[in-house]
Amino acid sequence: MNSVTEFQQFAPRHPKDPAVVLLSGGLDSATVLAMVQQLGYTPYALSFRYGQRHSSELDAASKIATQFGAVRHEIIDLDLSRFGGSALTDMGLELPTSKTNTPHQNIPITYVPARNTIMLSCALGWMEALSATDIFFGANAVDFSGYPDCRPEYVQSFEHLANLATRVGVEEHTVRVHAPIITMSKSQIIQTGTRLGVDFSQTVSCYQANSLGQACGICESCRLRQQGFADAKLADPTIYQS
Amino acid sequence: MNSVTEFQQFAPRHPKDPAVVLLSGGLDSATVLAMVQQLGYTPYALSFRYGQRHSSELDAASKIATQFGAVRHEIIDLDLSRFGGSALTDMGLELPTSKTNTPHQNIPITYVPARNTIMLSCALGWMEALSATDIFFGANAVDFSGYPDCRPEYVQSFEHLANLATRVGVEEHTVRVHAPIITMSKSQIIQTGTRLGVDFSQTVSCYQANSLGQACGICESCRLRQQGFADAKLADPTIYQS
Numbered sequence: 395m396n397s398v399t400e401f402q403q404f405a406p407r408h409p410k411d412p413a414v415v416l417l418s419g420g421l422d423s424a425t426v427l428a429m430v431q432q433l434g435y436t437p438y439a440l441s442f443r444y445g446q447r448h449s450s451e452l453d454a455a456s457k458i459a460t461q462f463g464a465v466r467h468e469i470i471d472l473d474l475s476r477f478g479g480s481a482l483t484d485m486g487l488e489l490p491t492s493k494t495n496t497p498h499q500n501i502p503i504t505y506v507p508a509r510n511t512i513m514l515s516c517a518l519g520w521m522e523a524l525s526a527t528d529i530f531f532g533a534n535a536v537d538f539s540g541y542p543d544c545r546p547e548y549v550q551s552f553e554h555l556a557n558l559a560t561r562v563g564v565e566e567h568t569v570r571v572h573a574p575i576i577t578m579s580k581s582q583i584i585q586t587g588t589r590l591g592v593d594f595s596q597t598v599s600c601y602q603a604n605s606l607g608q609a610c611g612i613c614e615s616c617r618l619r620q621q622g623f624a625d626a627k628l629a630d631p632t633i634y635q636s
Numbered sequence: 637m638n639s640v641t642e643f644q645q646f647a648p649r650h651p652k653d654p655a656v657v658l659l660s661g662g663l664d665s666a667t668v669l670a671m672v673q674q675l676g677y678t679p680y681a682l683s684f685r686y687g688q689r690h691s692s693e694l695d696a697a698s699k700i701a702t703q704f705g706a707v708r709h710e711i712i713d714l715d716l717s718r719f720g721g722s723a724l725t726d727m728g729l730e731l732p733t734s735k736t737n738t739p740h741q742n743i744p745i746t747y748v749p750a751r752n753t754i755m756l757s758c759a760l761g762w763m764e765a766l767s768a769t770d771i772f773f774g775a776n777a778v779d780f781s782g783y784p785d786c787r788p789e790y791v792q793s794f795e796h797l798a799n800l801a802t803r804v805g806v807e808e809h810t811v812r813v814h815a816p817i818i819t820m821s822k823s824q825i826i827q828t829g830t831r832l833g834v835d836f837s838q839t840v841s842c843y844q845a846n847s848l849g850q851a852c853g854i855c856e857s858c859r860l861r862q863q864g865f866a867d868a869k870l871a872d873p874t875i876y877q878s
Contacts, residue, residue, distance in 0.1 A: 468719075470714070471715070472712070472714055473713070477761050477765040477766075478765050507763075507765045507803075508757055508763075508801060510801070511757040511760055511797065512757040515750055515756075515757040516714075518750040519750035519753075520719045523719040523720050542802060542806045543802075551796055551797045551800050554793055555790070555793045555794060555797050558785075558789055559793075560750060560784060560785075561784060563784065564784040
């Protein structure tokens with residue numbers, strides 16, 4: 395495995411500092427967790443059962459958390475489907491399977507209202523209770539450019555809020571919200587994860603994976619992932635529904 | 637009932653606009669909900685079962701929601717006690733019953749890490765799913781000056797985040813996070829609520845109320861409330877444990 399010197403800007407202030415890592419069980423957050431471990435943090439992994447269609451990603455998250463040294467993995471139950479407003483949580487809305495989102499399209503129907511803000515807020519609560527100062531967030535602005543809460547200015551704003559919202563933020567102004575893959579392309583993420591030892595066959599990106607975690611191959615998320623492996627010139631290890 | 641002309645800065649852009657109101661069942665948020673109704677919004681009330689000791693406040697919240705015209709009242713289950721770090725959710729920590737917090741003390745042990753950020757984030761998700769633009773938040777900076785997430789600069793920062801995090805925020809920059817009682821004293825809140833028809837005997841502020849909603853009379857929150865009625869020169873209608 396190569397070193398991760400290119401990620402030293404995300405290094406812990408002290409060896410083994412705790413860090414809360416948002417872990418969906420998908421390709422992006424698995425790569426971030428591998429990076430966090432490699433950088434020398436003590437990872438605490440946080441996942442959500444929020445009413446998503448594709449809960450097999452949580453089984454994937456558990457395996458990945460164990461593999462990359464998370465000392466604890468919490469799965470929070472938080473039913474966002476009662477609010478509606480997204481094809482990911484509302485079974486009455488149809489998932490898009492046409493071509494992937496491009497930068498100047500509108501926000502896609504798979505966007506879940508305020509989901510990333512809610513998840514980051516819970517990560518902030520755990521971070522503070524752990525007396526930690528670091529959160530890692532696998533948002534990506536390139537592939538999902540239509541999602542408002544995957545942009546660098548959003549992450550910066552959340553970090554600013556975090557330093558006003560918490561004891562450690564107010565007293566020391568040291569809370570950091572890291573989004574280390576936010577400006578990477580999918581193929582760059584795949585190349586990075588591969589270098590860090592991520593087994594992508596264990597990750598679930600599909601919006602409508604079955605209970606075994608097998609992917610549909612046609613949804614927007616599957617198509618982005620397929621293109622990523624093609625662009626990275628790596629074999630796609632994803633297990634598809636037959 | 638007097639008019640609420642003094643609150644016109646919080647008025648809806650259009651009559652009957654929907655607004656999400658965080659409603660704990662305590663004195664402060666009951667007053668805010670009464671104000672929201674009086675201003676002409678269509679209120680959507682949001683409460684949380686977050687592992688707090690005093691869940692009888694949720695029964696109070698339901699009654700108050702109905703009384704002040706909430707068209708829907710959602711109670712979200714979100715177990716923050718698993719993270720620990722607060723005397724409100726951690727049964728291993730003792731609640732303070734000595735004198736109340738003053739501006740220059742440290743953050744009190746009853747502070748729940750990131751609780752307000754998590755609650756506001758959920759309100760933001762519901763707001764966006766409702767195609768609304770307004771959130772009401774009963775934070776108060778005067779009595780709870782030791783809580784970082786009850787200060788005006790915190791609320792401003794959350795509003796800034798909300799306009800980066802959501803579809804409506806990015807497209808129209810119109811999300812408003814109102815904290816109409818944030819700079820009021822407890823006695824001013826009580827006077828306002830009384831004018832607006834709030835029956836404070838139905839509200840529960842006590843950190844360790846019993847299952848009937850009867851207050852202990854000795855915790856920090858009870859003491860602040862007692863002092864508020866005394867300062868307002870109004871009879872305290874709170875029902876105490878005998």
